[in-house]
Amino acid sequence: MEIRNVRVKDIESVRGLEVSCIKEYFAATLENKWEDLPQDWKDNLGASSPRHFKAYLDSGLSFVAVEDDEVVGFIFAQMLHHICDEDNLLWIENMGVHPYFRRNEIAYRLLRECIRKGMELGATVAHSTIQPDNAPSILLHKKAGFFIDRRDVALLDLRDPKLRL
Numbered sequence: 001m002e003i004r005n006v007r008v009k010d011i012e013s014v015r016g017l018e019v020s021c022i023k024e025y026f027a028a029t030l031e032n033k034w035e036d037l038p039q040d041w042k043d044n045l046g047a048s049s050p051r052h053f054k055a056y057l058d059s060g061l062s063f064v065a066v067e068d069d070e071v072v073g074f075i076f077a078q079m080l081h082h083i084c085d086e087d088n089l090l091w092i093e094n095m096g097v098h099p100y101f102r103r104n105e106i107a108y109r110l111l112r113e114c115i116r117k118g119m120e121l122g123a124t125v126a127h128s129t130i131q132p133d134n135a136p137s138i139l140l141h142k143k144a145g146f147f148i149d150r151r152d153v154a155l156l157d158l159r160d161p162k163l164r165l
Contacts (some may be wrong), residue, residue, distance in 0.1 A: 001106065003113050006062040006074065014064060015048040021096035022046055025131070031163040047076030047093045061090065062122070063113050065097070065106045075110040079121060090118035090158070092128035093149040103137075111144050112165050119158050126156040 004060050006014060022045055023067035034042070043049060047056045048100040056062040057074040064164045075095040083089050092114060115126055128146065130137050138148055145163055156163075 001104075001109075003063055003109050004066065006057055006064050006076075008057065009072055010064055011048065011053060015046075015053075017071055017074060017098060018046045018048045018094065018096060024099075025134070029131075030132070048074070050101045054123060056093070061075075061114055061117055063110050063117075065099065065101075065110055065111075070122060072108040073110055075114050077114050077118065079118065079123060084125070084127070085126045088122045088124055090115065090123035090126040092126060093096075094129065101153040107140050108143060111140065115144065115158070116155065124158050126158060128156075147165050 006150065019042075019134065019152050026034060044051050047062070056078060057079035061077040061079060064071045073096065075092065077090060077092040080089045080091045081087060092111070095107060095110060097110075111128075118126060126146070128141060130141060130148065132138075141148060141156075144161070144165075
């Protein structure tokens with residue numbers, strides 16, 4: 001299993017995986033059927049959409065997990081500056097792992113690599129979007145040391161001397 005920065009050549013496979021993960025989540029939360037949603041709305045969902053992918057590609061903070069030349073996991077992040085009283089905030093937008101490869105610490109490895117690179121680039125805090133009903137994601141973020149409250153964002157203070165990665 002290789003964890004590496006996302007590349008332009010990954011766009012199709014990572015888009016397919018991200019949309020699959022979004023559909024899986026929406027199946028449990030949306031009242032509408034996926035097929036009934038407006039196509040332009042579906043096309044712009046996610047960090048891998050044509051509208052958003054370049055920003056995450058250029059950030060140097062987005063990674064994929066690759067097994068036998070197949071993208072099996074992803075994490076999209078970027079650095080935000082001068083927000084939430086922080087000069088450099090690592091914003092983790094979305095992550096996912098192919099269902100067949102889950103429970104193998106792939107998401108944890110992706111998250112850890114993203115945090116390490118963020119710290120290397122000067123991030124002092126990491127925020128990650130989290131759905132309050134996504135227990136595996138909550139457990140993953142807690143394992144990585146994030147503080148989680150009732151908001152949809154998990155917080156990790158990268159200045160914490162007790163941080164273990």
